[in-house]
Amino acid sequence: MTATPAAVQTVTVERAMPHPPEKLWRALTQPHLIAEWLMQNDFSPERGHRFQLRGEWGGVLDCEVLEIDPYETLAYSWNFASDDPAFALESVVTFTLTPTPGGTLLRMEQTGFRPDQKQAFGGAKLGWQQFLGKLDELAGRLD
Template identity: 40%
Template sequence: MTGDDPTVLHLDQFLPHPPAKVWRALTEPELIARWLMPGDFRLEVGHRYTMRGVAMPGTGFSGVVQAEVLTFTPGRMLRLGWRDAAPGGGAGVDWTVTWTLEPEGTGTRLFLTHEGFDPDDPSSGGPTRSWAAAGGPASCPPWRRSWTASPSRTLPG
């Protein structure tokens, strides 16, 4: 899951859908709301938006994310900036999340790069420790299924 850099998490998952369908799950607000969090996403560089989810007290996550579209390559890559929107910074997160899609056979290999973990901060002490505090095993963040398998469930067949 991670390399030698404790500030970055790398995941990849095969999805049994063509890249165009996976891209829709990453960029259409009504589909994003089904697998991640509802928000006013718009595929436009510089667009700032808010997503609302479930607070995770064990990690200090407020449940509200302020995000910004940093860059994208249509159908191929989407990079977002994420911050906890709680007053005082919530868990103090300042992340960059990048999804990259690659065609693979009849499906898509979805890569996630999640950057910005602070190894010196107990609430963001690295990609596995911070999510272990939320109740998941240290070897597998509990949200991994949400960020890789759930987009697939959003787009049946």
């Protein structure tokens, strides 16, 4: 008898933003702008590029660009190594931009949370709301 893997959980946040996809794309893919709304980083918008996100809390996330379709989709791995299995995370973050008459519908999905990672899952739900609020504010300041 084979064991069935536990279902992974996904955090999904959708936000209508009054900015064109091109403006949000800049904020999602330019390292100095990513640092303003998310974390310090060495991101490059190239499939296969490995980069790190460095949190103010001292943690480092190891990431790799998995998909990049300008002005439409950006996906990257979002991995955090920890000796404590409750905090070790291997996930994928995907941003999808859909033009709307008033701007863009931005959808963010982070998938890969195990059922035993309730604290990480809850933190991501709250954290992404805050990150996307900062992204919206930043996009409003861009020319």
